[in-house]
Amino acid sequence: MAILKRVLVGRPLASVEQEHQRIPKTIGLAVFSSDAISSTAYAAEEILFVTAVGASSLVLGLDMLIPIAIAVAVLLGLVVASYRQTIYAYPHGGSSYVVSRENHGVNASLVAGASILVDYVLTVAVSISAGVAAIISIPTFSGLADHRVELGIALIALIALANLRGIKESGRIFAAPTYIYILTLAALLIYGLARSYFGDVGQVPFDREAFEGAREAGGTLGLFLILKGFSSGAVALTGVEAISDGVPAFRRPTSKNAATTLTAMGFILGILFFGTALLAHRLHPYPSHDETVLSQMGLLVFGDGPIYVLLQFATVAILTLAANTAYADFPRLSSIIARDGYLPRQFANRGDRLVFSNGILVLSVLAGGLLVAFGGLTNALIPLYAVGVFLSFTLSQSGMVRHHLRLQEPGWKRHTVISALGASATLIVLLIVGITKFTSGAWVPVVVIPIIVLFFKRVKRHYTKVANQLRVPVDYKPRKMNHTVVVLVGGVHRGVLDALAYARSLNPNHLAAVTSVSDEEEQERIEREWADRNIDIPLEIVYDPYRELTDPLLRYIDELDAHYENDVVTVVIPEFVVDHWWGQLLHNQTALMLKGRLLFRRGTVVTSVPYHLREEDRLGKPAASAEQAGTGEAASRASPDGGKAEPDALTRTPGEPYRS
Amino acid sequence: MALKKMVERLTKTTEELDREALAAYCDRLGVTPISQIVPRTPARVAGEIRTVRIVPRAGAPALEVTVSDGRGSVVAVFLGRRKIAGISPGRRVEVHGVAGRDGSRYLIYNPEYRLLG
Numbered sequence: 216m217a218i219l220k221r222v223l224v225g226r227p228l229a230s231v232e233q234e235h236q237r238i239p240k241t242i243g244l245a246v247f248s249s250d251a252i253s254s255t256a257y258a259a260e261e262i263l264f265v266t267a268v269g270a271s272s273l274v275l276g277l278d279m280l281i282p283i284a285i286a287v288a289v290l291l292g293l294v295v296a297s298y299r300q301t302i303y304a305y306p307h308g309g310s311s312y313v314v315s316r317e318n319h320g321v322n323a324s325l326v327a328g329a330s331i332l333v334d335y336v337l338t339v340a341v342s343i344s345a346g347v348a349a350i351i352s353i354p355t356f357s358g359l360a361d362h363r364v365e366l367g368i369a370l371i372a373l374i375a376l377a378n379l380r381g382i383k384e385s386g387r388i389f390a391a392p393t394y395i396y397i398l399t400l401a402a403l404l405i406y407g408l409a410r411s412y413f414g415d416v417g418q419v420p421f422d423r424e425a426f427e428g429a430r431e432a433g434g435t436l437g438l439f440l441i442l443k444g445f446s447s448g449a450v451a452l453t454g455v456e457a458i459s460d461g462v463p464a465f466r467r468p469t470s471k472n473a474a475t476t477l478t479a480m481g482f483i484l485g486i487l488f489f490g491t492a493l494l495a496h497r498l499h500p501y502p503s504h505d506e507t508v509l510s511q512m513g514l515l516v517f518g519d520g521p522i523y524v525l526l527q528f529a530t531v532a533i534l535t536l537a538a539n540t541a542y543a544d545f546p547r548l549s550s551i552i553a554r555d556g557y558l559p560r561q562f563a564n565r566g567d568r569l570v571f572s573n574g575i576l577v578l579s580v581l582a583g584g585l586l587v588a589f590g591g592l593t594n595a596l597i598p599l600y601a602v603g604v605f606l607s608f609t610l611s612q613s614g615m616v617r618h619h620l621r622l623q624e625p626g627w628k629r630h631t632v633i634s635a636l637g638a639s640a641t642l643i644v645l646l647i648v649g650i651t652k653f654t655s656g657a658w659v660p661v662v663v664i665p666i667i668v669l670f671f672k673r674v675k676r677h678y679t680k681v682a683n684q685l686r687v688p689v690d691y692k693p694r695k696m697n698h699t700v701v702v703l704v705g706g707v708h709r710g711v712l713d714a715l716a717y718a719r720s721l722n723p724n725h726l727a728a729v730t731s732v733s734d735e736e737e738q739e740r741i742e743r744e745w746a747d748r749n750i751d752i753p754l755e756i757v758y759d760p761y762r763e764l765t766d767p768l769l770r771y772i773d774e775l776d777a778h779y780e781n782d783v784v785t786v787v788i789p790e791f792v793v794d795h796w797w798g799q800l801l802h803n804q805t806a807l808m809l810k811g812r813l814l815f816r817r818g819t820v821v822t823s824v825p826y827h828l829r830e831e832d833r834l835g836k837p838a839a840s841a842e843q844a845g846t847g848e849a850a851s852r853a854s855p856d857g858g859k860a861e862p863d864a865l866t867r868t869p870g871e872p873y874r875s
Numbered sequence: 876m877a878l879k880k881m882v883e884r885l886t887k888t889t890e891e892l893d894r895e896a897l898a899a900y901c902d903r904l905g906v907t908p909i910s911q912i913v914p915r916t917p918a919r920v921a922g923e924i925r926t927v928r929i930v931p932r933a934g935a936p937a938l939e940v941t942v943s944d945g946r947g948s949v950v951a952v953f954l955g956r957r958k959i960a961g962i963s964p965g966r967r968v969e970v971h972g973v974a975g976r977d978g979s980r981y982l983i984y985n986p987e988y989r990l991l992g
Contacts, residue, residue, distance in 0.1 A: 727928075732963075732964055732965075733965070734965070735963045735965070735966075738927070738963045738964055739963075742929060742958070745929060746929075746932065746957075749931075749932055750931060751931040751932070751933045751934075752931060753928055753929060753930050753931060753934075754928070754929045755926050755927070755928050756926060756927040756928070756929070756963075756964050757925065757926045757964065758923070758924060758925050758926065758964030758965040759964075760893075760965060761889065766890065771926060774941075774948075777979050778978055778979055778980055779978075780978075
């Protein structure tokens with residue numbers, strides 16, 4: 216297991232090896248905008264899935280594409296303008312969680328935190344499923360269409376592994392795929408639009424079979440469907456907040472560079488998205504689960520040559536990077552929330568590769584689960600997506616409004632208006648998304664986010680309770696403990712004698728050995744052995760009619776506890792330690808069970824005194840083994856936990872008389 | 876109700892059932908229930924031997940026997956003895972003597988005893 220981990224994850228890294236590298240704008244744009252820009256790969260298609268399918272028709276849907284794209288672009292402009300404020304106000308990273316916590320208070324920040332976490336999970340699921348869709352759109356790989364879930368899981372596993380090894384999110388290698396995607400998509404749009412306007416290229420050949428909608432023409436497109444289509448298009452905005460989260464990663468002046476990058480990203484995203492819509496309007500692609508809209512248009516414009524394949528693979532690459540962004544952000548945010556005490560502490564711990572391993576694993580499992588649950592279809596996941604994003608947008612922007620009103624820095628009036636505009640726009644979108652898509656999936660985050668918030672509060676309450684109980688009053692002095700030590704005795708042998716010596720070294724108030732018998736013969740044997748050895752510790756012989764060991768012993772310890780008014784009872788269990796794991800299987804597990812029962816008993820310490828057996832001796836003469844494992848060693852190795860050693864000394868060993 | 880009894884029989888732990896059986900047995904003997912022992916007055920009690928405590932050879936010889944009748948327990952201490960044939964865990968005995976308190980438990984020193992079935 217350890218070797219496997221070493222091979223897959225790599226050697227552990229020391230805390231000092233953590234470094235922070237500042238990145239220039241060009242890299243920053245690629246690193247932080249892959250999430251947002253990658254949504255151009257599926258946003259237009261998702262609009263069509265709503266507006267061109269079912270009650271409506273493809274023609275009507277395509278006609279609505281451009282107005283919807285304009286609305287989304289306007290929304291994008293508002294959000295970008297608003298987020299520029301956040302970047303200047305929170306140069307140390309202004310995630311929605313942080314902004315809400317400082318301006319709205321705890322509850323809002325928890326809602327924001329929960330919705331962003333949900334969102335990151337969805338980012339992974341959606342990006343990966345869209346990436347898989349891009350792969351299977353390539354005619355050569357169309358045979359993989361039936362394995363989209365497996366393919367998606369494999370991609371998630373790959374990203375998770377890469378992140379567990381730890382990759383610098385500021386790594387330059389991430390810049391390449393983003394720029395390649397931007398360039399190839401731009402080439403497709405320019406070349407495609409040019410060819411289309413010069414009448415050089417017709418429309419995408421319509422395949423009735425592959426089209427998910429039933430009708431080619433006719434039908435109506437009501438306001439509800441248009442708004443629903445708009446909500447699908449709004450997913451293009453996911454990831455816009457990434458830059459404001461990552462301000463500290465930019466070169467100085469960090470805020471200015473980050474804001475410039477955000478603006479650049481806004482323009483690129485807006486132009487690419489609008490261009491895609493425009494091209495789709497010209498080329499009439501149709502939404503399908505078998506081939507993406509982008510692939511249909513690429514194939515038509517470029518033919519199935521290398522440029523088309525490059526476009527597809529650039530799409531896969533940027534979508535994978537988008538998923539990777541979530542892998543950088545989810546663990547980081549969960550660690551911040553965990554440090555505030557709202558998530559289990561394990562999320563705040565860096566693993567041995569300096570990454571938040573637990574966050575990475577949880578994210579992978581959740582995203583993988585979503586992928587399986589929704590059959591790896593982007594289209595099915597999209598309705599779940601936008602709710603969390605816009606909820607966190609709204610909280611963050613309205614938080615900024617409060618921020619401006621509170622501080623009243625120079626130009627605060629203008630800033631307040633921008634933030635307020637952003638907040639109201641995102642709130643309206645949130646409502647639109649929530650209402651129009653409620654039945655098709657938006658109910659999931661509506662249910663899940665409050666549950667997560669409740670979970671956060673429960674965790675916090677628990678930690679607060681624990682902290683209160685652990686708090687030490689100034690004059691607190693632990694009182695002297697009344698200590699009783701009980702040594703469990705199976706038979707009189709070397710391991711038990713060592714354990715008794717160890718128990719004596721603890722110098723307790725009361726010391727007793729205890730054994731259980733189920734008939735008179737056994738009792739006489741143990742009594743005789745005790746007397747023969749001249750052991751100067753009283754031996755309690757407990758009647759155990761059902762040979763179950765645990766219950767009579769527990770009852771005995773209870774009585775002992777009541778009688779001596781103990782503060783602490785230490786139960787000493789002598790154990791054999793064998794060299795091989797299969798050797799442990801040969802030994803009885805009863806004492807292990809007893810340990811399990813004692814674990815939950817108040818004021819009880821369980822101590823295992825190991826007795827190391829050597830292989831050759833154990834085979835020949837079990838009782839007289841291992842000269843070098845003396846009393847001192849046994850005692851020094853004893854730990855309150857017992858380690859991995861297998862308890863056996865209490866019970867019969869096969870091929871050995873009961874009291875050896 | 877017969878049904879209720881049956882359900883009880885099936886749901887009670889073995890320990891509870893054993894304790895009840897022991898209590899019923901002791902009642903039939905017509906002895907004082909251990910839980911009703913009054914300190915410093917003679918009592919005749921009966922029960923099953925739960926534990927036997929053997930003190931080390933170096934100390935003063937004594938045999939401590941915990942007798943339980945399912946409702947309470949009393950410790951019979953046989954001073955000067957290390958072993959008494961028949962006094963072993965699981966045996967039922969009748970014990971007669973004056974009980975004294977020792978913390979939360981009752982002790983009867985050098986009781987008169989009778990081995991039962």
